[in-house]
Amino acid sequence: MAVAGNTLLHVEHLTMRFGGLVAVDDLSFDVNEGEITALIGPNGAGKTTVFNCITGFYHPSEGRLGLRHGDAAAWDMLDALTDSGARYRSQRGGTLFLLERMPDYLITHQARVARTFQNIRLFPGMTVLENLLVAQHNRLMRASGYTLFGILGLSSYGAAERAAIDKARAWLERVGLLDRADDPAGELPYGAQRRLEIARAMCTDPVLLCLDEPAAGLNPRESAELNELLLSIRADRGTSVLLIEHDMSVVMEISDHVIVLDYGVKIADGPPRAVRDDAKVIAAYLGVADEEEVAEVEAEVG
Amino acid sequence: MSASGDRAGEQPRAPRGPAGPIPAARAIDRLASSVREAAITAALAFGLFLPLIGFETVTNMRNEVTLKTRWPLLFAITAAVAIGRLAYMLTLGPALGRRRLRAAPAPSAWRARAGGLFVPFAIALVVLYPALVIVLNGSSGALKWIDNFGIQILIYVMLGWGLNIVVGLAGLLDLGYVAFYAVGAYSYALLAKTFGLAFWILLPLAGILASFWGILLGFPVLRLRGDYLAIVTLAFGEIIRIVLVNWVDLTNGYAGIGGIPRPTFFGIPFNAGDDGFAAVFGLEFSPLHRTIFLYYIILALALLTAYVTVRLRRLPVGRAWEALREDEIACRSLGINTTNTKLTAFAMGAMFAGFAGSFFAARQGFISPESFTFIESATILSIVVLGGMGSQIGVAIAAVIMIGGTEIMRELDFLKDIFGQTFDPTQYRMLFFGLAMVVIMVVRPRGLISRREPSVFLRERKTISADLVKEGRG
Amino acid sequence: MEVFLQQLINGVTLGSIYGLIAIGYTMVFGIIGMVNFAHGDVFMVSAFVALIAFLVLTAWAGISSIPIALLIVLAAAMFFTSLVNWVIERVAYRPLRGSFRLAPLISAIGMSILLSNFVQVTQGPRNKSIPPMVQGEIVLYRHNDYPVTLSYKQLIIWFVTAALLVSFWYLVARTKLGRAQRACEQDQKMAALLGVDVDRTISMTFVIAAALAAVAGTMYLMYYGVVSFSDGFVPGVKAFTAAVLGGIGSLPGAVVGGLLIGLIETFWSAYFSIDYKDVAAFSVLAITLIFLPQGLFGRPDVEKV
Structure with missing residues (x-):
């Protein structure tokens, strides 16, 4: 099967079973490079399970999750890589990863997929700055000669740490948390914690940023700020974004592409406007296809 | 009791207004x-x-x-x-x-300033301690105070600091820490007796061997969490002790290993002979010389432990340990190899236990499995928790209170005048030790010093209150 | 074959004692999620109470009927041990409920040190041995002069354990207290909102755990005829192993785990090396936790991402 050139993440026949329960059933979709893709669906549709498969926290029961770095021609290696049993393969200017074969930390470290969590997972007892430095662990670890040079106090590590702090400072400025840099993360208000978690994920330099309900619990103003932040992340760095969201104002306003899940099955896939008018989607959200209620939903999402 | x-069922009484x-x-x-x-x-x-x-x-x-x-x-x-x-x-x-009912008062500026002076003052005090004791007690009375109090407490301070890396920073609950202490002690004893190697060569070797065992035992258990990890490490600790008891060919079982070579002053032995320390330096022979020398060795080792820990906390590996304690899943989502990170914490903690163990063997000249029972692990862990997990000053204070406090019970001979000659205060040492553990926990569940100092700051270093700091689940 | 049968009988007897202690670990862990480190020492205290009660009855009260004496000893041990455990929970664990997770564990370790040293100080460090309470045995089968025997005391242990397990099962499965316990295991806050007295339920859990440990302590004293202040730690760890092996939180698991540990230890001593019998138990503990952390009957603990 040919994969389109601008595809960044190619999910194919993804199935996740927990005992007898099929949480995700034969799901296939693509995330395009430089786009914001939204994964929506009613509660319990299996959205977070898809995230957990992509980021390696679950090992899918079946399916293939390809991720490309660099040259689009890398997709030509997909079948060869699958047959080889390796985790990734490089050629000329491109590398192809099979995420289902990688442990979670390598997905972030090598395949450069970062994520946030539905129930925010910061390091509450560490400062905001420390949170962002932990996100740059692997680079700093190399710079500290895997601790050895660092213990001896060699200057190369000092320079790397300063660079890491500068990067953290830049992100803090961007999410408006610079003056809280030395406060413990657990003391921040809820909306700020959400922004910090995004900044922390961005400090790992991802090509794909996966956000699990980033607007949950935010007020309308904070929601609007979030939209701006995500759009600017994409604009400045070309980072692709995959997000799970219930807040339709976020989904409709910023996403380029929407995928709808219901009971682990994909029921719609396309641009936001088309998905919004899809009868199956409306039925899934309401449970019935009642004309009146459909109209209500349309009013709400529009 | x-x-x-x-x-617990008692509710705060209703406010007593004028209507009361x-x-x-x-x-x-x-x-x-x-x-x-x-x-x-x-x-x-x-x-x-x-x-x-x-x-x-x-x-x-x-x-x-x-x-x-x-x-x-x-x-x-x-x-x-x-x-x-x-x-x-x-x-x-x-x-x-x-x-x-009232909120805890904010630390005053005076206390903050005193806190800043505390560490240099404490270091000066421990460095001058032998001289101080000799001045106060004369050279014959000083031996006990340097050996039983000074050296004994410093060993536990060092062990506490070592375990603090594992429990306090990485949040991994280890109830078998004494196993690595035993590995260090037996490594020194056996290698020194068999190959005649010197203390200064064997000290690092014992540390390396202990950290090797730390990795070996750590590897299978690191996916366990919380109490389960504690119990498995306890089991490993006991297994190592039982092997030491029963592998008589190697360890001489319960009888222990005696005649372990004592450390020399860079090749000069501490004895009364012509080439002994006293003769070489033109002093009158006294057992105090060796004790003072040992005191400074363990002081140096303990300070090394503290220094390395302070450095490590500011390095990525140290931050990763603390992050692991805060939230392991978030660590994995940030590309941190949590298995390796935990193993380094285990290995590092074990290494310091190995140093302490080889010092212990060299100081005693005799070791047996009796010295490495579960009670030792429990003592070290309680020092870490009572001191306040992660706080090095707290751990040191807890070691002084718990070890010094129980040692001082040996000195309370005047109680015999009150309770009669058959009364033996030393019997009550462990009774009070256990009681103190319970009482300190009930009064201060987060330990004596529970605030966390950030490892890095942009503008100002703000202490983090204990309520926010997690304790780890692993 | 004869050796095997004899060891089977011995192993089941030892396993019954472990199982009774293991229930205490499993119940307390189930309801407040803490490893009650002092439970082994509570067991040891109960054996001392039984010893003293036995001496009071035989030496002072002059009761010569062993069955009556045994019953009174059992009742006394259960009563006083329950009181001890009730006070321990009240003083050392309840103030720490809901705080820092390590605090109750350290408090329990402190309590364990306190209990064993309290007994050492008050009763002396020496082993205390009593003349056999129950003598006699049934020869089940004899082959080549090797008799396979079942002693009366083993029979008593089997019978008492079985009877207690049945009444205990009834208590947990059929009474209001049992229902409250199961509710608290699931969700303490919700149980409290629905009118369950959580404090009282937890207190009662400690009382029941201590009563079962006291039965084990009395049986232990009767079986071995000797007890010392340091006898709490190793049986305690083994019973905890049993609880983990059976799946911590599962009551039938604790009993099955206890029997398995008893059998493993007995057969290991008989066929391999008696010196390393504790290693066998500890290895089982480590292996179970590493490869089957949920135990035989436990629910798997899945961390939600």
Whole structure:
């Protein structure tokens, strides 16, 4: 099967079973490079399970999750890589990863997929700055000669740490948390914690940023700020974004592409406007296809 | 025991406004309820102590167990508990209750400044300690104070700091830490006796061997969490001890290994001979020389542990340990290899235990499995937790209180004048040790110093309150 | 074959004692999620109470009927040990409920040190041995002069354990207290909102755990005829192993785990090396936790991402 050139993440026949329960059933979709893709669906549709498969926290029961770095021609290696049993393969200017074969930390470290969590997972007892430095662990670890040079106090590590702090400072400025840099993360208000978690994920330099309900619990103003932040992340760095969201104002306003899940099955896939008018989607959200209620939903999402 | 019984069901009383009863009636009311409370406590204490204090099992000449009674003691203890409870209810209880309702006061500027001076002052004190003791007690009395107090406490400070890396920073609960201490001690003893290698060569070697064992034992258990990890590490600790007991060919079993070479002053032995330390330096021979030398070795080792830990906390690996304690899943989502990170914490902690172990063997000249029982692990862990997990100053203070406190019970000979010549205060050492563990935990569940100092800051270093710092699940 | 049968009988007897202690670990862990480190020492205290009660009855009260004496000893041990455990929970664990997770564990370790040293100080450090309470045995089968025997005391242990397990099962499965316990295990806050007295339920859990440990302590004293202040730690760890092996939180698991540990230890001593019998138990603990952390009957603990 040919994969389109601008595809960044190619999910194919993804199935996740927990005992007898099929949480995700034969799901296939693509995330395009430089786009914001939204994964929506009613509660319990299996959205977070898809995230957990992509980021390696679950090992899918079946399916293939390809991720490309660099040259689009890398997709030509997909079948060869699958047959080889390796985790990734490089050629000329491109590398192809099979995420289902990688442990979670390598997905972030090598395949450069970062994520946030539905129930925010910061390091509450560490400062905001420390949170962002932990996100740059692997680079700093190399710079500290895997601790050895660092213990001896060699200057190369000092320079790397300063660079890491500068990067953290830049992100803090961007999410408006610079003056809280030395406060413990657990003391921040809820909306700020959400922004910090995004900044922390961005400090790992991802090509794909996966956000699990980033607007949950935010007020309308904070929601609007979030939209701006995500759009600017994409604009400045070309980072692709995959997000799970219930807040339709976020989904409709910023996403380029929407995928709808219901009971682990994909029921719609396309641009936001088309998905919004899809009868199956409306039925899934309401449970019935009642004309009146459909109209209500349309009013709400529009 | 019952005296500190907290009536958990008791709600804070309604505010006493002008509508409340008149003061005299209130005082009588309070007295009555206190007396009732004290009577209940007395009845409980009586029941609690009736079998074990009321009766004493005595083995007679024919090796039969017979009973003796101790009614006066039982009644005295019951009365003491009742009076203590009554006094608590009438004086301290209400005051403590009120204090608990108020928020903790913010540390004052004076205290912050004193805190900054504390570390240099404490280091100066421990460096000058032997001289101080000699001045105060004369050279004959000083031996005990340097050896039993100074060296003994410093060993536990070092072990506490080593375990603090594993428990306090990485949040991994290790109840078998003594195993690595044993590995260090036996490595030194066996290698020094078999190959005649010097202390300074074997010290790092013992540390490396112990950290190797740390990785070996750590690897299979690191996916376990919390109490389970604690129990498996306990099991490993016990397995190593049982092997030491039973592998008689290597370890000489319960009899232990004696005649372990003592450290020399860079090749000059501490003996009364012509090439001994005293003769070379033109001093009169005294066993104190070696003790003072040992004191400075363990002081240097302990300070090394503290220094390395302080450095590590500011390096990515140290931050990753703390992040691991805060949230392991978030660490994985940030590309941190949590297995390796945990293993480095285990290995690092084990290495310092190995250093301490080889020092212990060199200081004692004799080791046996008796020195490496579970109680040792529990002691070290309790020092870490009582001190406040992660806080090096807290750990040091806890070691001084717990080890110094139990050692000082050996010195309380004047109690014999009160309780009679058969009274032996040393018997009560571990009893009070256990009691202190319970009491400190109940009073300060997060330990003596529970605030966290950030490892890096942009503008100002702000201490982080203990309520935010997680304790780790692993 | 004869050796095997004899060891089977011995192993089941030892396993019954472990199982009774293991229930205490499993119940307390189930309801407040803490490893009650002092439970082994509570067991040791109960054996001392039984010893003293036995001496009071035989030497002072002059009761010569062993069955009556045994019953009274059992009742006394259960009563006083329950009281001890009730006070321990009240004083050392309840103030720490809901705080820092390590605090109750350290408090329990402190309590364990306190209990064993309290007994050492008050009763002396020596082993206390009593003349056999129950003598006699049934020869089940004899082959080549090797008799396979079942002693009366083993029979008593089997019978008492079985009877207690049945009544205990009834208590947990059929009574209001049992229902409250199961509710608190699931969700303490919700249980409290629905009118369950959580404090009382937890207190009662400690009382029941201590009562079962006291039965084990009495049986232990009767079986071995000797007890010392340091006898709490190793049986405690083994019973905890049993609880983990059976799946911590599962009551039938604790009993099955206890029997398995008893059998493993007995057969290991008989066929391999008696010196390393504790290693066998500890290895089982480590292996179970590493490869089957949920135990035989436990629910798997899945961490939600």
